Amino acid sequence: MRVYHMTEEPYPDAWNVGAESLRVNLPNRYCDPEVAADQYHRFLDEWALCDELGINIFVNEHHSTATCITASCNIVLGILAKTTKRVRLLGLGMPIANRPDPLRVAEECAMIDVISRGRFDMGFIKGVPYEIVPSNSRPVHQVERFWEAHDLIIKALTSHDGPFSWEGEHFHYRSVNIWPRPWQQPHPPVWVSANSVGSVRPVAERGYVLGTVMTGYAAKNLFSEYRRVWRASGRPGPVPLDRFCYCCFAAVGNSEAEGLRRGHDVMAYLRTNAIVADQFRSPPGYIAPQVLASQFRRTGRAGFSELGLFDKDGHRISGFVEAKVADAMHGGLLFAGTPDQVYQQIVDFYEAIGGFGVLQMMAQAGTMSHEDTVESLTLFAKEVMPRLEEYHASRQMAAE
Amino acid sequence: MEAETLNRPNAVEINGVAVELAKHGSGPTLLFLHPHIGLAGADGFLHALAQKFTVYAPSHPGFGRSALPRHFTTVDDLAYFYLDLIEELDLDRILLVGASFGGWLAAEIAVKASPRLERLVLIDPLGVRLSERDTPDIVDLFATKQSALERLAYRDPAHARLDHAAMSEEDAFIHFRNRESAALFGWSPYMNDPKLKSRLHRVKLPTLVLWGDDDGIVKLPYGRAYAGLIPGARFVTVAHAAHFPYIEQPQGCAQLITAFGA
Numbered sequence: 001m002r003v004y005h006m007t008e009e010p011y012p013d014a015w016n017v018g019a020e021s022l023r024v025n026l027p028n029r030y031c032d033p034e035v036a037a038d039q040y041h042r043f044l045d046e047w048a049l050c051d052e053l054g055i056n057i058f059v060n061e062h063h064s065t066a067t068c069i070t071a072s073c074n075i076v077l078g079i080l081a082k083t084t085k086r087v088r089l090l091g092l093g094m095p096i097a098n099r100p101d102p103l104r105v106a107e108e109c110a111m112i113d114v115i116s117r118g119r120f121d122m123g124f125i126k127g128v129p130y131e132i133v134p135s136n137s138r139p140v141h142q143v144e145r146f147w148e149a150h151d152l153i154i155k156a157l158t159s160h161d162g163p164f165s166w167e168g169e170h171f172h173y174r175s176v177n178i179w180p181r182p183w184q185q186p187h188p189p190v191w192v193s194a195n196s197v198g199s200v201r202p203v204a205e206r207g208y209v210l211g212t213v214m215t216g217y218a219a220k221n222l223f224s225e226y227r228r229v230w231r232a233s234g235r236p237g238p239v240p241l242d243r244f245c246y247c248c249f250a251a252v253g254n255s256e257a258e259g260l261r262r263g264h265d266v267m268a269y270l271r272t273n274a275i276v277a278d279q280f281r282s283p284p285g286y287i288a289p290q291v292l293a294s295q296f297r298r299t300g301r302a303g304f305s306e307l308g309l310f311d312k313d314g315h316r317i318s319g320f321v322e323a324k325v326a327d328a329m330h331g332g333l334l335f336a337g338t339p340d341q342v343y344q345q346i347v348d349f350y351e352a353i354g355g356f357g358v359l360q361m362m363a364q365a366g367t368m369s370h371e372d373t374v375e376s377l378t379l380f381a382k383e384v385m386p387r388l389e390e391y392h393a394s395r396q397m398a399a400e
Numbered sequence: 401m402e403a404e405t406l407n408r409p410n411a412v413e414i415n416g417v418a419v420e421l422a423k424h425g426s427g428p429t430l431l432f433l434h435p436h437i438g439l440a441g442a443d444g445f446l447h448a449l450a451q452k453f454t455v456y457a458p459s460h461p462g463f464g465r466s467a468l469p470r471h472f473t474t475v476d477d478l479a480y481f482y483l484d485l486i487e488e489l490d491l492d493r494i495l496l497v498g499a500s501f502g503g504w505l506a507a508e509i510a511v512k513a514s515p516r517l518e519r520l521v522l523i524d525p526l527g528v529r530l531s532e533r534d535t536p537d538i539v540d541l542f543a544t545k546q547s548a549l550e551r552l553a554y555r556d557p558a559h560a561r562l563d564h565a566a567m568s569e570e571d572a573f574i575h576f577r578n579r580e581s582a583a584l585f586g587w588s589p590y591m592n593d594p595k596l597k598s599r600l601h602r603v604k605l606p607t608l609v610l611w612g613d614d615d616g617i618v619k620l621p622y623g624r625a626y627a628g629l630i631p632g633a634r635f636v637t638v639a640h641a642a643h644f645p646y647i648e649q650p651q652g653c654a655q656l657i658t659a660f661g662a
Contacts, residue, residue, distance in 0.1 A: 024543075133542075133543045136588055138583065138584070138587040138588060139583060139587075140580055140581075140583050140584040140587070141473075141584070277545065278545065278546065279543050279544055279545045279546065280543060283542060283543075283583070284542055284576075284579045284580045284582065284583035285580045285583050285584065289573055289576035289577040289579075289580055290573055290576075292572075292576040293569060293572035293573040293575070293576050294569075294572075296562075296564050296567075296572050296575075296576070297564055297565070297567055297569065297572050299564075300564040300565070302576065
């Protein structure tokens, strides 16, 4: 099993200013560049520690928000490509439907791949709806634009015989010929995140790594759909488990109490992630009108609602905002406690959803301190990860 | 419900695009181009006009129950569609009336010109870019708090309220579909065509521009400046109305238009 660590690089100093929205319209006067610099340096240090510990690195990005000041995952990855030596570097990722220039994305990907000497995992995301207004990207036909950008990026990375032209529906270039070419051939591995069954198909058809984010036990349905599409597209054999990535929170302590306290700290993510003004939650075209119509007739409201926590049998436990540590653990979203407990929780979850080859953990979030993060990551790397790798290897052998 | 399965009782097909088209009354031809909210709230106005005119009230491609071809992405596409519709239905000596988003569309059609057009009425139209580049002309319909939008769009915000429990599935679907199509055609540049300002001099039709006194979506000075770009256009304000004067003052608007067009 491969393990990745991520943090959204939060800016919690601005979370208590009484804003109705931490995203889109929170004035950046609440951002002190000195505090932001300290945060960036601190998180880079924690990722550097991951390189020593053998935990792979996962970086994402958001825009116009105090929940995440990584406005470009590729800038962070560009730094890490040089400062780290051995772990893999995943950007999941690049909101390619919202970025106006996919050619530039292809160039950045090739650079990170080359600087890191082939350690780059290239992830593409559609993004949450409140990324639409900051990007100015038209939400109607967004999915089409996503896949056209993808097609162009892949072609740019894999064409080595001089310029080609591109006259698509959404993007137009008379001469595409990127330098450098990527290190990995034919291109860095592609990851795509999908949180609904309907979005899994194009990922499975291409055999890409499926990233599921904050889905809890519902990840099982997404992986099942992947397997169904994989078979239907005539791919041979079972789906390798390294195609399945599960993203969670993890917090390890020397004692159960310490692990749970750290779990409470990382869960500040859930408590703040959804503080978004209504008018940014449902850009037109993001959700199909028939779905909105049905929501509206039922409740008088329509739009994107945060995912909630559900138990193994699909019963709702709570929403994200009000979730307690125990709720998040019950919903398979948070693994917390001593190393033994965390190991067992992950194994139980692994079995419940039918296995997965990649564990992405948000081991820092919210107000969790540097010292806590360092100790939690270290405990995870030394006392949980080797046993997980062993367990995963034995389960795979059994499957074969 | 999917767009393809919508029931279109009064459909006409223009160049393979099936659009619903309501027709009321008798008299000279009047073609009404609805705003981004579709034909909701327009009944009183259309029936008042139907006393003197043959009123044609289509739903634009992508709005109401009308089909939306995949390649339609700009107001230009809609403008050419309506030039086709006018010819296909053999409409002549047309009084073209457009409100808000439909006013933008009417202006684009008038710029392209057709000998079948006789007069033009724009009601609080969108579509031109007037202010400095860092000053918005038009309130963001897609990212403004709903309660604020209601107050900006209507003098009496009760007009904006929807009774969700009483709404039919089809009406709810159309409400959200209209919003999506408005974003398709007007997302960016936001609800304007940067070229339109320099083309409005081509409008050769007698033109009446109506503006709601209390319009908070596009304000009076924008309206006056817009009218000033159309040679000879008359600018008339409508009291006790905001962005949709034909909804808040249907009789008054119909009278002004009748006096202008008859």
